[in-house]
Amino acid sequence: MSDTTIDLGVIPGDGIGPEVVEQGLRVLARVAGDAGLAITTTEYDLGARRYERTGEVLSDETMAELRRHDALLLGAVGDPRRVPAGVLERGLLLRLRFAFDHYVNLRPVELFPGVASPLADPGPIDFVVVREGTEGLYTGNGGALRVGTPHEVATEVSVNTAFGARRLIEHAFALAERRPRRHVTLVHKKNVLVNAGGMWQRLVDEVAAAHPDVTHDYLHVDAATIFIVTDPGRFDVIVTDNLFGDILTDLAAAITGGIGLAASGNINPDGTAPSMFEPIHGSAPDIAGQGVADPTAAILSVALMLDTLGHPGPAERIRQAVRADTAARGDAARGTAEIGDAILARLG
Amino acid sequence: MSDTTIDLGVIPGDGIGPEVVEQGLRVLARVAGDAGLAITTTEYDLGARRYERTGEVLSDETMAELRRHDALLLGAVGDPRRVPAGVLERGLLLRLRFAFDHYVNLRPVELFPGVASPLADPGPIDFVVVREGTEGLYTGNGGALRVGTPHEVATEVSVNTAFGARRLIEHAFALAERRPRRHVTLVHKKNVLVNAGGMWQRLVDEVAAAHPDVTHDYLHVDAATIFIVTDPGRFDVIVTDNLFGDILTDLAAAITGGIGLAASGNINPDGTAPSMFEPIHGSAPDIAGQGVADPTAAILSVALMLDTLGHPGPAERIRQAVRADTAARGDAARGTAEIGDAILARLG
Ligand SMILES: CC(C)[C@H](C(=O)O)[C@@H](O)C(=O)O
Ligand SMILES: CC(C)[C@H](C(=O)O)[C@@H](O)C(=O)O
Numbered sequence: 001m002s003d004t005t006i007d008l009g010v011i012p013g014d015g016i017g018p019e020v021v022e023q024g025l026r027v028l029a030r031v032a033g034d035a036g037l038a039i040t041t042t043e044y045d046l047g048a049r050r051y052e053r054t055g056e057v058l059s060d061e062t063m064a065e066l067r068r069h070d071a072l073l074l075g076a077v078g079d080p081r082r083v084p085a086g087v088l089e090r091g092l093l094l095r096l097r098f099a100f101d102h103y104v105n106l107r108p109v110e111l112f113p114g115v116a117s118p119l120a121d122p123g124p125i126d127f128v129v130v131r132e133g134t135e136g137l138y139t140g141n142g143g144a145l146r147v148g149t150p151h152e153v154a155t156e157v158s159v160n161t162a163f164g165a166r167r168l169i170e171h172a173f174a175l176a177e178r179r180p181r182r183h184v185t186l187v188h189k190k191n192v193l194v195n196a197g198g199m200w201q202r203l204v205d206e207v208a209a210a211h212p213d214v215t216h217d218y219l220h221v222d223a224a225t226i227f228i229v230t231d232p233g234r235f236d237v238i239v240t241d242n243l244f245g246d247i248l249t250d251l252a253a254a255i256t257g258g259i260g261l262a263a264s265g266n267i268n269p270d271g272t273a274p275s276m277f278e279p280i281h282g283s284a285p286d287i288a289g290q291g292v293a294d295p296t297a298a299i300l301s302v303a304l305m306l307d308t309l310g311h312p313g314p315a316e317r318i319r320q321a322v323r324a325d326t327a328a329r330g331d332a333a334r335g336t337a338e339i340g341d342a343i344l345a346r347l348g
Numbered sequence: 349m350s351d352t353t354i355d356l357g358v359i360p361g362d363g364i365g366p367e368v369v370e371q372g373l374r375v376l377a378r379v380a381g382d383a384g385l386a387i388t389t390t391e392y393d394l395g396a397r398r399y400e401r402t403g404e405v406l407s408d409e410t411m412a413e414l415r416r417h418d419a420l421l422l423g424a425v426g427d428p429r430r431v432p433a434g435v436l437e438r439g440l441l442l443r444l445r446f447a448f449d450h451y452v453n454l455r456p457v458e459l460f461p462g463v464a465s466p467l468a469d470p471g472p473i474d475f476v477v478v479r480e481g482t483e484g485l486y487t488g489n490g491g492a493l494r495v496g497t498p499h500e501v502a503t504e505v506s507v508n509t510a511f512g513a514r515r516l517i518e519h520a521f522a523l524a525e526r527r528p529r530r531h532v533t534l535v536h537k538k539n540v541l542v543n544a545g546g547m548w549q550r551l552v553d554e555v556a557a558a559h560p561d562v563t564h565d566y567l568h569v570d571a572a573t574i575f576i577v578t579d580p581g582r583f584d585v586i587v588t589d590n591l592f593g594d595i596l597t598d599l600a601a602a603i604t605g606g607i608g609l610a611a612s613g614n615i616n617p618d619g620t621a622p623s624m625f626e627p628i629h630g631s632a633p634d635i636a637g638q639g640v641a642d643p644t645a646a647i648l649s650v651a652l653m654l655d656t657l658g659h660p661g662p663a664e665r666i667r668q669a670v671r672a673d674t675a676a677r678g679d680a681a682r683g684t685a686e687i688g689d690a691i692l693a694r695l696g
Contacts, residue, residue, distance in 0.1 A: 086540075144546070162500035162501075163498065194438075198492070199492065222599075247573055251570075
């Protein structure tokens, strides 16, 4: 990666993935061109159709190729008609997150102007969830005994390291320092998960001591879901583990207009492997190919990518265009390309 | 227990616990009297003040005494000024749930008439969460290594057995059979937690085969939180594990007017030990002693107890009185005793 080129690996994936990625790339081409950034893209045919054809999810060769890019853009993977549930999620999505050490799973939560929230009185919502991406219950630790018998025992092990939690928490505090409200909320369940929760709390206290300008508090995950629907404006930066982050970010997306608008970054802040950006929505096979999927989440994921790669100007331009578009959105249904066109037009 | 007496153990506990339990007992006395049920109560001084005085959370002797009752009613425990967070939750609440095999943690979710929901368009909400109470991440399995060092590793183990999940799932399907919509939704995260999630799904499929009149579906926990705020009317009976149930029921309480209205039963359906009923709210030390806590959740917990002990008539009488009360509630703030009075008055 140089300051003026981005070598992007693109995984359009399944269902609505290719449709929304197409719009994301159109918007990227425009803002990059205007900013004097050269973009090269390489497409990777990964996902359900590839699996159906070849039985292969992700080869080591492809992994090596993906690794050479500056960043990755993913649409969505999964198609229950072609591949058993979980195979692509674990074999592709989670494999990339773990192999490329995407320890910061970054999910901004913003209620854009004009967007209807299911909440009666949402107020302004503008927070960010800093979700751990490489530990916890996602490590694939655990197993099963006497499967299929009345004596089956199935375990899932949440593995948490001080190394893993601390680097994430440091990222969260550094991020909070750059935001106006400078507040971090740790979400865990430390009254029950005493080992992991105790460690997270100790590390937050330690890191907080080095950031006297950032305030912090703690919420149990169950209480956090209450506040997300009763007082979402109280949150600034939430730092939490892999599973709690998964749950809270879908809920947070729901109160800000739905997963059609929610972007995410799987970030390796150390630059030892490319970060990967994706809408948090899935492949939605039921509406695939109809040109009706909302590409906004994919477009906002492109903005997150530009931010992460050190191009905050074009990133903010995209977000402003999206805000202008949502503000003008009526109730009229618009297609995927139509929304892409509208956002491009707002770029001026 | 006979058909005409209930020998009740009462744990008022801390904070607002004693205040709300008092109103619950008033309502119980009235409906029981009218139904020819004799109630005897024994109070147990357990909780933060006891802990502060004696250093004791729950002795084996007290456990043995509690075990002799027909049922237990608990207000709330915990007081951060007197006892470290988690000590009473684990040493008292969870200890009772595990020792008395409260494997059905039952949490009805109903939007009562006149109650304001934070949702703009909640529609009718009437479902019940059947949460597992004796397994999963609540077993206290796990540990920590090199605590307090940069090399700390902390684990939490979710332990799930076919025995434990199946009996809960059977309870959920039997319950669904008695409800008009007869629908069960399994909530898990089987695309990631393949061992536990795979087992839960297999057991749901097996139990469902024996209940052809009950329909069922599956949702990932993250998607379930979305539907709870966008389409809560779709749920009838949710069956889920201990931690997911904890999270979903706080969220469900939030959309139906808050934890001040949410009852729960820790039920041992086999009758090998007393079931325990409690509001899902905590001890709220900040408002304790002011007579402002809403006792409705405690009163509804009494109704759930009567249901469970085989007295659906008086139970439904309480719920009708609560519905009449909430329907007439204006915005005026009312105190704890005032709400108790009002509900008693509605009993006629
Ligand atoms: C698809 C699934 C494995 C994934 C997760 O649980 O992380 C998704 O829900 C997400 O949030 O990106
Ligand atoms: C206090 C805590 C241990 C408890 C739980 O997590 O089960 C509470 O949140 C609940 O839902 O009853």
